[in-house]
Amino acid sequence: MKNSTLSQRDLSVLWHPCTQMHDHESFPLIPIKSAKGVWLEDFEGNRYLDAISSWWVNLFGHANPDINAALKAQLETLEHVIFAGFTHETAINLAEKLVDLTPAGLSRCFYADNGSSAVEVALKMSFHSWQNQGQTRKTKFITLENSYHGETLGALAVGDVALYKKTYAPLLMDVITVPSPDCYFREKNEAWADYSTRQFAHLDNTLQQYAGEICAVIIEPLVQCAGGMRMYDPIYLTLLRDACHKYNVHLIADEIAVGFGRTGTLFACEQASISPDFLCLSKGLTGGYLPLSAVLTTDAIYDAFYDNYANQKAFLHSHSYTGNALACRAALATLTIFETQHIVDANLLLAAKMTALSKRFIDHAHVSEVRQTGMILAIELVKDKRSRAPYPWQERRGLQVYQYALQKGVLLRPLGNVIYFMPPYVITHEELNVMFDIAWQAITSATQH
Numbered sequence: 001m002k003n004s005t006l007s008q009r010d011l012s013v014l015w016h017p018c019t020q021m022h023d024h025e026s027f028p029l030i031p032i033k034s035a036k037g038v039w040l041e042d043f044e045g046n047r048y049l050d051a052i053s054s055w056w057v058n059l060f061g062h063a064n065p066d067i068n069a070a071l072k073a074q075l076e077t078l079e080h081v082i083f084a085g086f087t088h089e090t091a092i093n094l095a096e097k098l099v100d101l102t103p104a105g106l107s108r109c110f111y112a113d114n115g116s117s118a119v120e121v122a123l124k125m126s127f128h129s130w131q132n133q134g135q136t137r138k139t140k141f142i143t144l145e146n147s148y149h150g151e152t153l154g155a156l157a158v159g160d161v162a163l164y165k166k167t168y169a170p171l172l173m174d175v176i177t178v179p180s181p182d183c184y185f186r187e188k189n190e191a192w193a194d195y196s197t198r199q200f201a202h203l204d205n206t207l208q209q210y211a212g213e214i215c216a217v218i219i220e221p222l223v224q225c226a227g228g229m230r231m232y233d234p235i236y237l238t239l240l241r242d243a244c245h246k247y248n249v250h251l252i253a254d255e256i257a258v259g260f261g262r263t264g265t266l267f268a269c270e271q272a273s274i275s276p277d278f279l280c281l282s283k284g285l286t287g288g289y290l291p292l293s294a295v296l297t298t299d300a301i302y303d304a305f306y307d308n309y310a311n312q313k314a315f316l317h318s319h320s321y322t323g324n325a326l327a328c329r330a331a332l333a334t335l336t337i338f339e340t341q342h343i344v345d346a347n348l349l350l351a352a353k354m355t356a357l358s359k360r361f362i363d364h365a366h367v368s369e370v371r372q373t374g375m376i377l378a379i380e381l382v383k384d385k386r387s388r389a390p391y392p393w394q395e396r397r398g399l400q401v402y403q404y405a406l407q408k409g410v411l412l413r414p415l416g417n418v419i420y421f422m423p424p425y426v427i428t429h430e431e432l433n434v435m436f437d438i439a440w441q442a443i444t445s446a447t448q449h
């Protein structure tokens with residue numbers, strides 16, 4: 001079978017996510033036949049190094065033997081069962097593990113089936129818990145500029161990436177958006193912590209003014225991923241946690257992208273020693289195998305809903321596939337790998353290797369910044385290094401990088417002019433060499449005209 005046979009069939013019936021389908025008149029769609037470890041293989045034997053973990057979900061490689069075995073065992077016993085009125089051991093095991101591993105105080109686990117749904121759950125729970133406590137004026141959320149929380153309407157409303165949001169603005173609830181601690185904008189020689197601290201004043205002022213109307217602040221801890229892998233200092237989270245306590249507002253930590261070891265700790269919140277009121281998890285949760293998400297929350301939130309049925313305080317939110325047994329089993333197998341193979345420690349070595357390999361990019365004529373938080377490393381391309389003037393988006397330089405790298409067997413998927421690496425944790429040092437080498441060539445090729 002040839003790649004083109006499948007891509008033709010695909011293009012006559014399918015509609016792909018986050019894609020202008022017209023682009024595929026010029027760029028081929030790549031059908032993948034199989035995958036193993038960090039490598040994807042198409043129908044003509046070409047191999048691609050999955051440098052972005054298949055949209056940030058894959059942690060321990062494709063066709064991971066441990067996760068495969070766990071799933072096969074689960075298939076033989078229970079694939080799925082309704083999760084209202086019924087339960088099963090795998091969902092319980094996973095919830096116990098998550099409560100155990102996540103920051104202190106998070107004692108309840110509510111399942112959903114993708115990241116956006118988890119964000120919807122957290123928003124609704126926060127609002128509803130205030131309602132149940134008679135705080136009916138609390139109806140608004142605070143979010144940061146350039147944040148991303150998913151594509152469903154509630155999640156889109158609390159995000160701030162214009163490319164995805166602008167068109168739908170008339171459909172979205174009002175939110176309060178405050179400037180971000182994003183350290184790309186710090187003064188020359190200003191420390192990340194100083195800039196992030198300085199930027200916190202905006203949020204503090206907003207809370208001071210509007211706290212009585214605010215349900216929660218929602219934030220991506222440490223890295224605004226879809227917003228171009230923009231990063232900030234943990235001090236911002238520490239200040240935010242204190243302020244949320246002070247002003248009686250919930251803190252929703254969206255660790256859908258940064259959770260599970262991406263930032264150098266199992267959860268990003270650990271780097272600020274904070275516990276949010278809601279923690280949203282998905283993406284890496286199942287090692288990239290199956291859709292699943294979880295919202296962890298506190299006894300205080302849970303108690304605000306717990307009452308006689310007649311008092312009408314229950315959280316009546318559901319998804320058909322809540323607590324899916326296969327997905328929960330994949331997640332358990334993933335967490336077992338973290339434990340038995342000491343992944344967070346092992347990642348320190350991989351992250352250090354990434355730092356070393358990225359050094360040469362700093363002086364590139366069209367690179368304004370190389371930044372890194374743990375296993376996420378981003379390279380910002382600009383038209384003019386000194387003024388940091390960006391390339392016009394119409395030039396699609398990132399797409400040129402993508403295409404060049406793909407030809408050479410590396411899957412990068414730049415966010416606009418930001419080239420980033422977010423590889424599976426099973427990548428070897430040799431494979432990291434290949435990844436950075438090809439990226440260098442791709443960037444050089446895409447910026448030389």
Ligand SMILES: *Cc1c(COP(=O)(O)O)cnc(C)c1O
Binds near residue numbers: 148225226255258
């Ligand atoms: C990907 C992502 C989401 C949405 O998750 P989906 O599973 O794609 O709906 C939400 N928040 C963050 C921070 C994300 O990166």
